[in-house]
Amino acid sequence: MARYLFVATYTAHGIAGLGREGGTVRAEVVRALIENAGGRVEALYFGFGKHDLFVSCEVPDSTITAALGIAARSTGAVKAHVITLLTPEEIDEAAALPVTYQAPGE
Template sequence: MAKFLLTSTYTVEGLDGLRQDGGTKRAEVIRALIENSGGRMEAMYFGFGQYDTYVVCDLPDHTTAAALAVAIRAARGLDTRISPLLTAEEVDEALRIHVAYQPPGA
């Protein structure tokens, strides 16, 4: 499984739904969505700043992550972005791969 960070900002409609449902119910809905997609929610937090919610989860693959992002955004309650997360070991592995790159103008 791969680890992902879902960041979301509520739309006006989404905020109305949050006020009706409350935070606990919304967290349960997100946990069920992730688990029904074959994943596992590690943590969910609400925040005040650039994003309203932060979800750290494990998902089977990038295709599943994309499917979740599309489904959530299409419902129009949240503007959601999904970012893959890498462990330190995965970064070390990536750094061992030689990549030839020529920057513009070089």
């Protein structure tokens, strides 16, 4: 499974819902969303500032990840983006692949 970091910012409507439901209820909703799609939540944290929610998880593939994002964003209560996470070993494997690239101007 691939690892992702979902970073979300609640809209005014979403923050109002969070205030009514509380963090534990919202965390369980997010956890169920990911688990019902075949994924697993590694960590879930709320924050304050530019972003309100951080979810580190494993999801079977990018198509399912896109579906999760579409489902969450279609409510209008949250704006989110996804960051693909790679292990050090995956970076080692990528660095060892023979890739040819010419930088602009060279």
